[in-house]
Amino acid sequence: MYQCIACRGDLIDESPSTKICSHCGNIYPLINEISVFLLPDVFSSLQGFIIEMEETKSSFAKINDNLEDFERYSEPGILANRIGMIKKGMASNLDVLEKSCQPIMDFLQNCSGQDNTLAWGSVRSGFSFHDMLPYFYQDWFGTHDFADVKNLFGKTITEHCKDRESVAVLGAGACGLLHSIADNFQVSYGVDLSLPTLLTAKQFIEGEPLTYHLQKADWQKVELTPPESTTKNIRYIASDVMNMPFKSASLSVVVTQYMLDIV
């Protein structure tokens, strides 16, 4: 099904958790059952996600310092509730971020690679994992927006897709769309550049509740309940949509909600 994204060579299983290109030797690991197809070099690309998390951490630390300065020099009680919400929200979201990156850190601990800034840059999509948290709300909190998306895609598939073997959702993000159309196909692939986002979406879809604070809603707490477990055959792929591992003509349908205007 997959091919090397560097040379289009065939892949062979080097171990249950690693595929290797039979032609150029490029390595493609599986992290928590998510296939990782990143160039130019998987090890330093993965470090990009850790660096992204560290950047969010340090921006939160700066905000925290500023809030503490404000509290020190202002009258007691002024904006105390609001400041408390922000601090609590940031701390709780950092936990979510760290959890999402834990499988990546575990993987990196067991392998050696060289720092490569170009590779870090290749995983930057303009959406950090923290930027993606509102999309988890949109996809999984029963919003009208998502109901419209689900109806539109569901109706289009019913009317126009004769071949129901496989679908790929590009820029799958929080994976609400992927999950909602997966019943229509024998196998459904969720493709996104952000591995932390896919790790979180997969864990959620497989039954783990997700709690975080929504910055855009004054840092209010959001508790998302996973969908009922089903027999949907979903596979997750961390890859740039501009260079995916699918063999030519191997998919029945490709759908995307945002990729046409993002890429």
Ligand SMILES: C[S@@+](CC[C@H](N)C(=O)[O-])C[C@H]1O[C@@H](n2cnc3c(N)ncnc32)[C@H](O)[C@@H]1O
């Ligand atoms: C606006 S978000 C929406 C995602 C999804 N539709 C949802 O509701 O959660 C766009 C998504 O596209 C992903 N993305 C951006 N550029 C990408 C690229 N070149 N290849 C793969 N994914 C990309 C981001 O990581 C992000 O998850």
